[in-house]
Amino acid sequence: MTLDVSIRHAFPGFSLDAAFTGGAGVTALFGRSGSGKTTLVQAVAGLLRPDAGHVRLNGEVLWDSSSGIFMPPHRRRIGYVFQEGRLFPHLTVRQNLLYGHAFNGGGRAVELERIVDLLGLAPLLSRRPAALSGGEKQRVAIGRALLSRPRLLLMDEPLAALDEARKAEILPYLERLTRTSDVPVLYVSHSLAEVTRLASRVVLMEAGRVRHSGTPAEVLADPLSLSALGPSGAGALLEGIVRAHTEDGLTEVGLPDGEGGESRLLLPRLAAGPGERVRLRIEAEDILLSRHVPQGLSALNVLPAKVTGLTEAQTGSMLVQLASGSRRFLARITTRSAANLELAPDVSCFMVLKSVAVIAGGQTGGHAGM
Ligand SMILES: Nc1ncnc2c1ncn2[C@@H]1O[C@H](COP(=O)(O)OP(=O)(O)OP(=O)(O)O)[C@@H](O)[C@H]1O
Numbered sequence: 074m075t076l077d078v079s080i081r082h083a084f085p086g087f088s089l090d091a092a093f094t095g096g097a098g099v100t101a102l103f104g105r106s107g108s109g110k111t112t113l114v115q116a117v118a119g120l121l122r123p124d125a126g127h128v129r130l131n132g133e134v135l136w137d138s139s140s141g142i143f144m145p146p147h148r149r150r151i152g153y154v155f156q157e158g159r160l161f162p163h164l165t166v167r168q169n170l171l172y173g174h175a176f177n178g179g180g181r182a183v184e185l186e187r188i189v190d191l192l193g194l195a196p197l198l199s200r201r202p203a204a205l206s207g208g209e210k211q212r213v214a215i216g217r218a219l220l221s222r223p224r225l226l227l228m229d230e231p232l233a234a235l236d237e238a239r240k241a242e243i244l245p246y247l248e249r250l251t252r253t254s255d256v257p258v259l260y261v262s263h264s265l266a267e268v269t270r271l272a273s274r275v276v277l278m279e280a281g282r283v284r285h286s287g288t289p290a291e292v293l294a295d296p297l298s299l300s301a302l303g304p305s306g307a308g309a310l311l312e313g314i315v316r317a318h319t320e321d322g323l324t325e326v327g328l329p330d331g332e333g334g335e336s337r338l339l340l341p342r343l344a345a346g347p348g349e350r351v352r353l354r355i356e357a358e359d360i361l362l363s364r365h366v367p368q369g370l371s372a373l374n375v376l377p378a379k380v381t382g383l384t385e386a387q388t389g390s391m392l393v394q395l396a397s398g399s400r401r402f403l404a405r406i407t408t409r410s411a412a413n414l415e416l417a418p419d420v421s422c423f424m425v426l427k428s429v430a431v432i433a434g435g436q437t438g439g440h441a442g443m
Pocket residue numbers: 084085087104105106107108109110111112113263
């Protein structure tokens with residue numbers, strides 16, 4: 074699937090000029106409040122007809138200002154999940170699910186069963202929305218959108234109205250859905266935790282413009298993203314594979330370098346078993362640099378790297394871009410340290426990882442200083 078979006082639109086006091094493409098899996102539109110994410114999604118859905126541009130889905134033109142084509146929303150076969158579920162209050166969960174199903178020409182009971190199973194809805198089928206928690210309502214809303222057999226699923230901050238506990242409850246379902254379903258998702262969020270956990274591609278929005286786009290790992294490790302991500306957002310995002318649990322309470326995680334080799338990290342014991350995938354995040358502040366193999370440190374995780382770029386961040390601090398195999402990292406150090414270490418592009422060094430957060434697949438999350 075390819076989604077190709079290019080939109081120019083002006084509201085009084087705000088102008089949007091953004092182009093991006095999305096593919097299979099989850100494409101996250103990420104950015105601060107008011108950066109233009111919802112406006113983009115509404116244009117894709119056909120709920121807004123912008124001043125100029127186009128929206129194409131798998132090569133089909135849904136809207137093109139130059140040729141005057143505008144396909145109305147109900148013909149686009151795009152599912153839309155809003156912040157709050159918007160279920161029919163007088164219908165049961167089953168009826169709410171089937172409403173979407175029948176609406177789009179009927180379908181097979183098998184499909185209903187698959188989605189009920191995927192989203193854990195079986196115990197809720199006979200209840201009405203008033204008897205559901207916020208997270209349960211969202212699961213039903215997602216199920217209903219999926220049953221309409223969309224070509225694309227739009228999710229606009231689907232977790233924003235939920236408290237932390239409900240978010241934690243629904244995220245594993247979203248992860249399973251995005252891993253196992255072949256419906257591509259355009260996912261709006263201003264939560265970095267959600268984006269790093271779910272997205273295969275990130276479009277970073279800032280003040281109506283696309284600041285950056287790429288894989289979450291590329292976007293997080295690029296100094297260009299810093300102003301949109303905020304100081305604690307930038308860093309590295311790594312895909313690892315649990316290799317073994319050690320006798321002294323640690324878990325060894327392998328980091329394939331994309332070139333046939335693998336480095337190992339040691340983390341506090343994870344719930345995931347050997348062979349399972351985990352996603353890890355390391356903030357730019359949590360990487361120390363050394364020109365020589367560091368010795369006598371309590372930190373367990375040291376990776377060799379090469380400097381690929383240096384950017385002045387703010388007075389007295391530098392962002393250092395690093396590559397270790399095919400993995401990208403961003404470290405924030407003082408300008409003085411960068412000068413003392415004589416850092417420059419192509420210089421080899423060692424990264425000491427002070428703290429690694431497990432954001433998906435492993436356990437409770439949170440940072441683990443090692
Ligand atoms: N119908 C409208 N009329 C005038 N201005 C609008 C309209 N819709 C949106 N805007 C403005 O356009 C800007 C972008 O809004 P949009 O909702 O797309 O941002 P967003 O990134 O989705 O924000 P949030 O994360 O808060 O939902 C905002 O400044 C908003 O006030």
